[in-house]
Amino acid sequence: MAIIITDECINCGACEPECPNTAIYEGADDWRYKDGTKLKGKIVLPDGSEIDSDAPQTPVSDDIYYIVPGKCTECKGFHDEPQCAAVCPVDCCIPDSNHIESEETLLNRQSFLHNV
Structure with a gap:
């Protein structure tokens, strides 16, 4: 995940x-x-596992908004900066320093999600 919500x-x-x-x-x-x-x-x-794209997945958080790691691209391919961070009034959408991803990885994810 590139961005997390604290x-x-x-x-x-x-x-x-x-x-x-x-x-x-x-x-x-x-x-x-x-x-x-x-x-x-x-x-x-991308990890080789097969899944139904319509199958409900377990929430990442029960208490606050959350970002799904396998869907976050830091807005690469869409915007110059992560839009969640740009609009957050309390600046709690931040880069996850424990999970740094390359621009190539993020763009590959964008391509996977949107058939680009």
């Missing part, structure tokens, strides 16, 4: 509609690979 999140929801990959979800909400992407039916993830 515990300072006030659950305002400003970030959610800004994500071009629909990688941001409200706490406790299930997520799906197909949401906001061109993925349909059975897909093979």
Whole structure:
């Protein structure tokens, strides 16, 4: 994951509609690979596992908005900066220093999600 939402999140929801990959979800909400992407039916993830893109996935957080690691591209291929960070009123959308990804990795993810 390139960006994380910290515990300072006030659950305002400003970030959610800004994500071009629909990688941001409200706490406790299930997520799906197909949401906001061109993925349909059975897909093979970059790690080689196969999954139904419409299958509900377990929330990353139960309390605050969260970013799905496998869908975040730091807005590469769409914008010059992560839009969640640009609109967050409390600056809690930050780079995950424990999970740094190259621009190539992020662009490959964008291509995978949107068939670019």
